[in-house]
Amino acid sequence: MKGKVDEVVKALPDLSEIDLFVVGLPLHLKGNESPMSEEARKFATVLEAETGKKVVLFDERLTSKGAEAILRSGGLNRKERAKNSDKLSACLLLETYTNIL
Numbered sequence: 001m002k003g004k005v006d007e008v009v010k011a012l013p014d015l016s017e018i019d020l021f022v023v024g025l026p027l028h029l030k031g032n033e034s035p036m037s038e039e040a041r042k043f044a045t046v047l048e049a050e051t052g053k054k055v056v057l058f059d060e061r062l063t064s065k066g067a068e069a070i071l072r073s074g075g076l077n078r079k080e081r082a083k084n085s086d087k088l089s090a091c092l093l094l095e096t097y098t099n100i101l
Helices: 002-011 035-051 062-072 078-100
Strands: 020-025 054-057
Touching: 002 035, 020 035, 020 078, 035 054, 054 078, 062 078
Parallel strands: 020 054
Antiparallel strands: none
């Protein structure tokens, strides 16, 4: 898990400008946790310890479906959708998070 956190930290230009991290919490549609939920929790714990920044876990249900729908409506083919789905899902997660603040 530390290796994944190190990749994230290395990709950031300036950690001092970050107030908090929002990490997607993968839940089943009924709201119960999935096996990946535990992985997300471990990642968040290590990220917080390594950076000293607050980490918020946020429900990511349906972000992938939403991203897929947006990319389909944009006329992207399967390869292009696959290439962009994770990035757009992350944007939808952050947009949802910021809209509830």
